[in-house]
Amino acid sequence: MKKILVTGAVGQIGSELVMALRERYGNDNVVAAGHKTPPSKELLESGPFHYINCNEISSLQEIVKKYNIDTIYHLAAILSAVAEAKPQHAWDVNINGLYNVLEVARENKCAVFTPSSIGAFGPSTPANNTPQDTIQRPNTMYGVSKVAGELLCDYYHKRFGVDARGVRYPGIISNATLPGGGTTDYAVDIYYEAIKNKRYKCFLKKGTFLDMMYMPDAIKAAIDLMEADPSKLKHRNAFNVTAMSFDPEKIAAEIKKHIPEFEIEYDVDPLRQAIADSWPNNMNDSAAREEWGWKPEYDLAKMSKDMIEVLSKKLNRK
Numbered sequence: 001m002k003k004i005l006v007t008g009a010v011g012q013i014g015s016e017l018v019m020a021l022r023e024r025y026g027n028d029n030v031v032a033a034g035h036k037t038p039p040s041k042e043l044l045e046s047g048p049f050h051y052i053n054c055n056e057i058s059s060l061q062e063i064v065k066k067y068n069i070d071t072i073y074h075l076a077a078i079l080s081a082v083a084e085a086k087p088q089h090a091w092d093v094n095i096n097g098l099y100n101v102l103e104v105a106r107e108n109k110c111a112v113f114t115p116s117s118i119g120a121f122g123p124s125t126p127a128n129n130t131p132q133d134t135i136q137r138p139n140t141m142y143g144v145s146k147v148a149g150e151l152l153c154d155y156y157h158k159r160f161g162v163d164a165r166g167v168r169y170p171g172i173i174s175n176a177t178l179p180g181g182g183t184t185d186y187a188v189d190i191y192y193e194a195i196k197n198k199r200y201k202c203f204l205k206k207g208t209f210l211d212m213m214y215m216p217d218a219i220k221a222a223i224d225l226m227e228a229d230p231s232k233l234k235h236r237n238a239f240n241v242t243a244m245s246f247d248p249e250k251i252a253a254e255i256k257k258h259i260p261e262f263e264i265e266y267d268v269d270p271l272r273q274a275i276a277d278s279w280p281n282n283m284n285d286s287a288a289r290e291e292w293g294w295k296p297e298y299d300l301a302k303m304s305k306d307m308i309e310v311l312s313k314k315l316n317r318k
Helices: 010-024 039-047 055-064 080-085 089-110 141-160 183-197 215-227 248-256 272-277 287-294 300-313
Strands: 004-007 032-035 050-051 071-074 110-112 167-170 170-174 199-202 208-214 245-246 263-266
Touching: 004 010, 004 055, 010 032, 010 039, 010 110, 010 215, 032 110, 055 089, 055 141, 071 215, 080 089, 080 110, 080 183, 080 199, 089 110, 089 141, 089 300, 110 215, 167 263, 170 183, 183 199, 183 208, 183 248, 183 272, 183 300, 208 300, 215 263, 215 287, 245 248, 248 263, 248 300
Parallel strands: 004 032, 004 071, 032 050, 071 110, 170 208, 199 263
Antiparallel strands: 208 245
């Protein structure tokens, strides 16, 4: 039975990944680690939880040895908009934290999953059908840290044999956890505002297409990749994965099918708009499909129906 550590377990992806892993492998076999108290009582009480700072390698080492960890899902990171506001802090967390995880994995023979992002691409990257292997010259600290992280994971696999794997996530949409400072956050906020107020003020302009994915598919991608046959993985790290691509108008039109009175307006945030403009419109994820059978389960219509149903109950709105 696997013994798993999830860092960043209090974050948007981590909090839901922990519960999915505990359901799959058993509560006591999945250790959650975060820098603050989980908002979910279930996450805190269903299995081991530790406060941890990934920049302190001794605390990582202690937990890995205490629980005989063999697999680390390393999700602790600073997201795009926050990273641009605090670039030094973002580098420290995103790179030095990853370095510590890889060092502990090397010493203890652990497998490592760490996500990269659509943000690893830049303005010179082909915007449409973005290839798996292409130009990566991001112009944000978040993107720079993600490219460096991809290279660092590749290095630790080739140099030290660490079983490092990862995906390039698009924007992630969740009905359980609020977003934490990403450029694609609008695609979560818009559902909440549609249900609560029947209108939404969008910080990205019309026609801004971005790759997106519903959280169940994001969790599925992480687990499926870590369970894949390593002999079939040609790329290992930073697989493009996606499920849908849309702009604010398209998601608004889908919401109006369920909430006809919904209206969208625009108040563009120059910082997040510039970040979005530097990212691809849609990625080519054929390598993930061919090497480990990646296939999303949700498109925009199916996701919107589920989001509105779940959030309407959560917010006590009809």
